[in-house]
Amino acid sequence: MTYSITYSSRTGNTKELAQIINENLNNSMYYGEHDIKALDADRLYIGFWTDKGTCDSKTIEFLKQVENKEIFLFGTAGFGESEQYFNQIIDNVKSIIKDNNKIIGSFMCQGKMPQSVRDRYIKLQNDENYKKYQMLIDNFDKALEHPNNNDKSNLIKAIK
Numbered sequence: 118m119t120y121s122i123t124y125s126s127r128t129g130n131t132k133e134l135a136q137i138i139n140e141n142l143n144n145s146m147y148y149g150e151h152d153i154k155a156l157d158a159d160r161l162y163i164g165f166w167t168d169k170g171t172c173d174s175k176t177i178e179f180l181k182q183v184e185n186k187e188i189f190l191f192g193t194a195g196f197g198e199s200e201q202y203f204n205q206i207i208d209n210v211k212s213i214i215k216d217n218n219k220i221i222g223s224f225m226c227q228g229k230m231p232q233s234v235r236d237r238y239i240k241l242q243n244d245e246n247y248k249k250y251q252m253l254i255d256n257f258d259k260a261l262e263h264p265n266n267n268d269k270s271n272l273i274k275a276i277k
């Protein structure tokens with residue numbers, strides 16, 4: 118069984134997960150950002166960041182090229198703390214993957230977002246929408262510590 122670890126990461130969270138996978142699996146054929154070189158392996162560990170409830174566009178383009186492989190999906194999302202939310206994202210990503218592939222597992226955790234997102238929430242928050250934006254701000258602050266060591270050890274468990 119040969120394998121590759123390939124990812125898309127805009128701000129580094131998903132790359133951190135890819136590094137953990139790379140450290141815990143020996144002799145990958147390819148490790149790096151999405152590239153057709155990764156397609157030489159039998160099994161692909163494919164990482165994405167969440168954009169509008171599904172994987173980012175670079176991962177969508179990459180997934181379209183994947184055929185007859187074993188796939189392990191891993192991703193990060195700004196919102197978290199809910200398995201249901203993560204499952205929904207994974208289902209959306211799965212729907213892009215061709216049927217001749219076999220999905221052998223998946224892992225998701227929260228990932229910190231840029232400070233500009235919090236600044237925007239603060240600007241938009243007013244008396245009428247106070248609660249909604251406070252929830253978003255609280256979520257943003259929670260995300261700041263992710264991916265954390267607990268996420269990383271859960272990822273290791275998921276790939277073993």
Ligand SMILES: Cc1cc2nc3c(=O)[nH]c(=O)nc-3n(C[C@H](O)[C@H](O)[C@H](O)COP(=O)(O)O)c2cc1C
Nearest residue numbers: 126127128129130131166167169170193195196228
């Ligand atoms: C343009 C944009 C859109 C995003 N859309 C979502 C989203 O729909 N749902 C979500 O949970 N997080 C969303 N996020 C947050 C990122 O998925 C999250 O911060 C992720 O960990 C970034 O991963 P990266 O550091 O590997 O790029 C979005 C971030 C950006 C910049």
